[in-house]
Amino acid sequence: MRCFLLVVAVFFLRNGMLAQSKSVTDLELLNLVFEDQELDDFSKEEIDYWLSLFNHPKNLNKIKLWELQEHFGLTYLEVKGFKEYKDQYNYFSSTSELKRIDGWDLATIKRVKAGTFVEQSTLKPFKERLLHPDINYLIVNSSTSLPLSKGFSQSIYKGIPVGFQTRFRWAKKQDYSFSLTLDQDKGEPWQWKPKNMQYGIDHISANASLYNRGVFKKIMIGDFQMMSGQGLVFGGGYFLGKGGDPILNVARVNDGIRPYTSVSESGFMRGVASEIELNKVIKVTLLYSNKEININQVDSLKRFSTLTNFRNDNEIEKKGGGRVTVLGSRVAYNNHNLNVGVNIGFINFDEKITPAIRTDSLSLFRGDKLINYSFDTRYHWRNISVFSEFAFSYSKGNAFNIGAFIGLAKGIDWVVQFRNYASTYISYYGHALSENGHPNNERGFYTGFRWHKSKQFDLSAYIDLFSSPTAKYRQDAGNEGYELRVSSTYNFDKNTALTLKYRFKQVGNYQLMPKYNKVNSYVEEQWTKFTSILKLTINERLLISPRLQVTKYLLENDSWGYLLAQDMVYKFNNKLQLSSRVAIFNASNYENRHYAYERNVQYSFSFPAYYGVGWKTYLLAKYKFGYGNSISWRWGYTSFEDRATISSGWNTVPSRYKHDLVVQLKLKL
Numbered sequence: 001m002r003c004f005l006l007v008v009a010v011f012f013l014r015n016g017m018l019a020q021s022k023s024v025t026d027l028e029l030l031n032l033v034f035e036d037q038e039l040d041d042f043s044k045e046e047i048d049y050w051l052s053l054f055n056h057p058k059n060l061n062k063i064k065l066w067e068l069q070e071h072f073g074l075t076y077l078e079v080k081g082f083k084e085y086k087d088q089y090n091y092f093s094s095t096s097e098l099k100r101i102d103g104w105d106l107a108t109i110k111r112v113k114a115g116t117f118v119e120q121s122t123l124k125p126f127k128e129r130l131l132h133p134d135i136n137y138l139i140v141n142s143s144t145s146l147p148l149s150k151g152f153s154q155s156i157y158k159g160i161p162v163g164f165q166t167r168f169r170w171a172k173k174q175d176y177s178f179s180l181t182l183d184q185d186k187g188e189p190w191q192w193k194p195k196n197m198q199y200g201i202d203h204i205s206a207n208a209s210l211y212n213r214g215v216f217k218k219i220m221i222g223d224f225q226m227m228s229g230q231g232l233v234f235g236g237g238y239f240l241g242k243g244g245d246p247i248l249n250v251a252r253v254n255d256g257i258r259p260y261t262s263v264s265e266s267g268f269m270r271g272v273a274s275e276i277e278l279n280k281v282i283k284v285t286l287l288y289s290n291k292e293i294n295i296n297q298v299d300s301l302k303r304f305s306t307l308t309n310f311r312n313d314n315e316i317e318k319k320g321g322g323r324v325t326v327l328g329s330r331v332a333y334n335n336h337n338l339n340v341g342v343n344i345g346f347i348n349f350d351e352k353i354t355p356a357i358r359t360d361s362l363s364l365f366r367g368d369k370l371i372n373y374s375f376d377t378r379y380h381w382r383n384i385s386v387f388s389e390f391a392f393s394y395s396k397g398n399a400f401n402i403g404a405f406i407g408l409a410k411g412i413d414w415v416v417q418f419r420n421y422a423s424t425y426i427s428y429y430g431h432a433l434s435e436n437g438h439p440n441n442e443r444g445f446y447t448g449f450r451w452h453k454s455k456q457f458d459l460s461a462y463i464d465l466f467s468s469p470t471a472k473y474r475q476d477a478g479n480e481g482y483e484l485r486v487s488s489t490y491n492f493d494k495n496t497a498l499t500l501k502y503r504f505k506q507v508g509n510y511q512l513m514p515k516y517n518k519v520n521s522y523v524e525e526q527w528t529k530f531t532s533i534l535k536l537t538i539n540e541r542l543l544i545s546p547r548l549q550v551t552k553y554l555l556e557n558d559s560w561g562y563l564l565a566q567d568m569v570y571k572f573n574n575k576l577q578l579s580s581r582v583a584i585f586n587a588s589n590y591e592n593r594h595y596a597y598e599r600n601v602q603y604s605f606s607f608p609a610y611y612g613v614g615w616k617t618y619l620l621a622k623y624k625f626g627y628g629n630s631i632s633w634r635w636g637y638t639s640f641e642d643r644a645t646i647s648s649g650w651n652t653v654p655s656r657y658k659h660d661l662v663v664q665l666k667l668k669l
Contacts, residue, residue, distance in 0.1 A: 076407020235431025561592030
């Protein structure tokens with residue numbers, strides 16, 4: 001309570017001392033730029049990508065045409081319209097001019113406007129600029145669930161049943177950025193052990209960055225990520241996945257180093273990094289990282305731990321235990337339409353990793369040292385972009401992917417990619433197009449297209465063929481399969497839109513004969529999913545959106561599942577807004593579970609799994625006060641008809657229903 005009062009006091013003092021600047025919070029920005037049906041397809045990694053792009057925008061007058069395609073997923077005709085406008089007027093004086101470009105619809109304008117800026121001609125002193133950021137906020141939120149799980153009721157968890165999260169951001173586009181993130185999950189104890197680098201809060205992340213300081217284009221201290229090439233060596237901690245835009249899924253953008261501001265406790269580096277511009281065509285990126293990692297020890301064997309919650313004695317024992325040091329660099333040559341890069345990373349673990357499970361799989365790392373290096377290229381000619389990366393690891397493995405993006409006539413864009421990742425290729429920070437996001441033990445061919453006929457209709461689809469030659473997690477002797485997705489939206493008018501989605505996936509698993517280590521059988525699994533979303537804008541205040549999802553899973557017998565939901569958003573006035581959903585679901589087989597985007601408080605992105613038989617509802621209220629401040633409250637209720645308890649182990653809730661509560665305070669400093 002004292003901390004809360006202190007935050008409020010500091011807020012009012014700051015508002016009395018500093019002039020306020022206008023900015024939009026990340027969740028508000030996502031909801032302004034994308035429709036709910038688009039966010040449905042986004043993974044958490046895709047949301048992180050767009051937020052990073054929006055928080056670190058590109059200079060609209062300096063951006064290249066191919067960057068528009070690959071950063072924002074623009075079609076060939078949209079890029080052509082941009083070029084014609086710029087050829088006519090030479091430069092943009094404001095991002096508001098984007099709405100004057102011929103052939104651009106509202107969705108494209110929103111996307112590009114949120115991720116670009118126009119540089120001001122007058123540069124004020126740094127001290128003055130520091131007092132007038134483009135982005136500044138302090139967000140504090142807490143959450144809990146009732147009834148309490150067995151871990152709390154039996155005092156197994158060492159912490160309280162309330163989670164806390166605090167985010168601070170102070171930044172100016174392409175000038176400076178300061179951020180601090182504090183995260184304490186429910187049940188995690190507050191521990192003050194400076195010798196073990198524990199300072200009360202379970203997860204602390206901070207970053208300080210400066211931009212455009214002479215030859216130093218970026219200087220970062222703290223937590224950061226590195227993205228280069230197609231992600232085979234430095235993948236930025238994530239891969240976008242195959243669920244959203246079929247073009248952006250494949251053609252990765254060389255974004256270099258960037259501040260890390262997420263609450264995720266993995267996938268980032270901690271240290272110092274800098275991007276140096278030697279001349280107009282050559283840039284060098286240097287980085288050093290040293291951070292703690294979680295190690296799980298079984299007898300004398302040690303392996304990486306994927307735990308993110310540390311609530312009881314058993315989980316706390318697996319926290320930390322090792323450190324990883326990274327020395328990395330990238331040398332990039334950029335000259336007009338040709339981009340070439342060389343990447344190298346030296347990775348050292350202070351403990352020798354000796355996996356305790358699946359020693360038959362070649363794609364598991366063993367040892368305490370790892371070296372990755374790669375060569376990536378990108379060439380653009382008219383409406384064609386060709387990209388590739390060839391990588392090698394110290395474990396004598398190699399990996400490569402090569403692809404092309406082609407802008408065809410009449411609003412059709414096509415992408416194709418081939419990948420081959422050896423089972424001996426190991427990359428600790430690599431993330432690229434694959435079934436699980438990691439570039440090893442897989443071969444595949446991906447092709448997709450997007451047809452944007454007019455502002456009224458669009459159609460996108462992709463098919464991905466993949467195979468794993470050797471054993472991997474939950475699989476004995478390799479597998480093969482393919483995935484097909486189709487999505488289309490038709491706008492009847494400005495108030496009515498219908499979105500239809502279809503997904504089919506088939507995987508064939510090879511199984512070994514016991515004792516003989518020979519393939520004995522071939523088992524196929526199939527998943528089918530159909531989604532229909534209708535968006536109805538009744539008036540300026542009320543929006544309703546019914547949805548239907550149907551799934552089918554086939555192994556030996558068919559199993560079906562469905563989700564029927566009704567969403568509503570009502571704006572009472574400019575200050576108060578309510579969002580709600582009522583849903584009934586039936587997915588008794590876990591393979592038939594449904595995922596659907598739910599509105600939540602900022603930074604608490606919600607993509608829950610609807611599994612079992614029951615119904616669910618939530619109510620989200622947001623009230624704005626002052627200038628850029630708000631308080632949000634969310635109540636969620638889930639009731640199951642097919643069980644007497646929820647979850648398992650120490651997470652077991654002794655009831656068939658559950659309440660989830662979240663409260664958030666956002667202050668403009």
